[in-house]
Amino acid sequence: MLVMSMRDRHVAPAAAAYPRPIITIRSAVVDDVRAVRELAVAAYGKYVARVGRRPAPMTADYVQAVRDRQVWVAVDEGNALVGFAVLVAEPDHLLLENIAVSPTSQGQGIGARLLALAEEHATAQGVREVRLYTNEAMTENLAYYPRHGYVETHRALQDGFRRVFFIKHLS
Numbered sequence: 001m002l003v004m005s006m007r008d009r010h011v012a013p014a015a016a017a018y019p020r021p022i023i024t025i026r027s028a029v030v031d032d033v034r035a036v037r038e039l040a041v042a043a044y045g046k047y048v049a050r051v052g053r054r055p056a057p058m059t060a061d062y063v064q065a066v067r068d069r070q071v072w073v074a075v076d077e078g079n080a081l082v083g084f085a086v087l088v089a090e091p092d093h094l095l096l097e098n099i100a101v102s103p104t105s106q107g108q109g110i111g112a113r114l115l116a117l118a119e120e121h122a123t124a125q126g127v128r129e130v131r132l133y134t135n136e137a138m139t140e141n142l143a144y145y146p147r148h149g150y151v152e153t154h155r156a157l158q159d160g161f162r163r164v165f166f167i168k169h170l171s
Helices: 030-051 062-067 110-124 139-147
Strands: 002-005 022-027 071-075 081-089 094-101 129-135 151-158 161-169
Touching: 022 110, 030 062, 030 071, 030 081, 030 094, 030 129, 062 071, 071 110, 081 110, 094 110, 110 129, 129 139, 139 151, 139 161
Parallel strands: 094 129
Antiparallel strands: 002 022, 022 071, 071 081, 081 094, 129 161, 151 161
8 A cells, every 4th residue: 555645745835734635545446446437437527528428437347447456546534536547567568548536636646646656566567668548639638648757659549539649668
């Protein structure tokens, strides 16, 4: 179990009065599936009109992903789910198949912590790259991933979605 304290980060004096919550990241269990689905709907719902249909994370099989030990959840001090990541081990890389943060918890560094978790898992399994993809209509993501060291590799139509693929090489 990993614990991340956002309180230890340097913050401007005006922001110091509002400490960030302690977030725990742990492997998901079957009891988390309902909350994971609800968070996926909340996080990806704003993209339905842009994509033209429900994005893949809104219809994913989280029961199977949890059974395969691919889902990691971020929970706050009250044990409320605030984010999750789906990590799929491949022979030569780690695929970050999905990452989502609750709309009410965005901007608190949770997404960055989940990206770091993926990189830690890749290193632990002995691979030197993390790959991910997003929908080209999710323009916020197209700006977000490069800020965290990911480089766009290509764009393609996959499973009926116009996807943008990224990679991060780890040292």
